[in-house]
Amino acid sequence: MTLTADQTVDMLRAAGEPTRLRILSLLAGEELSVMELSGILDQSQPRVSRHLKLMTDAGLVERFPDGARVFYRLSSDGGARRLVDTVLDLLEDEAGERDHARLGDVHREREADAAAYFERVAPQWDRLRSLYVSEGAVEAAIETAAGPGPFERIVDLGTGSGRMLTLLGRKAKMSVGLDLSQSMLNIARSNVARAGLDRIELRHGDIFATRLPRHSADLVLVHQVLHYLVDPAAAVVEAARLVAPGGRLLIVDFAPHEMEELREQHQHRRLGFTDEEIGHWLAEAGLVSAPPVALPPDTAGLTVTIWSAARPADTSRSPD
Secondary structure, X not given: OOXXXXXXXHHXXXXXXXXXXXXXXXXOOOOEEHHHHHHHHOOOHHHHHHHHHHHHHOOOEEXXXXXXXXXXXXXXXXXXXXXXXXXXXXXXXHHHHHHHHHHHHHHHHHHHHHHHHHHHHHHHHHHHHOOOOOHHHHHHXXXXXXXXXXXXXXXXXXXXXXXXXXXXXHHEEEEEEEEOOHHHHHHHHHHHHHOOOOOEEEEEOEOOEOOOOOOOEEXXXXXXXXXXXXXXXXXXXXHHHOEEXXXXXXXXXXXXXXXXXXXXXXXXXXXXOOHHHHHHHHHHOOOEEOOOEEEOOOOOOOOEEEEEEEOOOOOOOOOO
């Protein structure tokens, strides 16, 4: 978590240019692609890429490819992040404020596109989710990873049509499903009622800020949600926050793939996740991971992975 004098000088030198400070300020909020940064900064992609390379070489930012795109985020090294945070705390920059206003426009455009997509596909959501691998095999593996129960409280983040709640809800005294799409929640309500489940609460809520109490659920699910998000690491942190001592978090999503059409046709932001990436986020959130379970497709298509992690049982409960 500390830096040598040479590392500090190299990082300050790499950050010591107005556009690079603007980039660091933007990346402090979320991971972004070169294309997105270029649009916000109104600079060419080659120029932005040169700035990013200098800061990557100095250890200020991290580069990770995702299909045909490359994304960047601030370094996960504690010393580097503390240095960046200190510099940004001291910075007053009108250009940076304009950048964040443009980033807000990007967010609103994304949210509008995503809302329109989910409104359009809501009636056929479960069918779309099962296009690439046997849903029966995935659900059997989820039940195995979740364990037999019974559970005091299940929380399903990004519940969609409520399928995870109808699959596991009978094992819980109480379940909560959150989603930002009212159309999805309406479908979930119908599915839950049709299944005869009456101990399930469905809420309009944000996966990044659930407003649920810390350590309040002994099973938390994030099923096929992370690949839509601008900051999947932050969603994992919030999901882990909800896990009670002795409880478990299940993340179900795609392994890395190269189906670029899913970005344009189905609003996917990330083309899957590696075991190392998810494992790092879970460990940073204080959870202990079990070996991931990979479920390859029946024919050509996508591999679904189930990542499971538990909070140690001796972790003390504390209020929000």
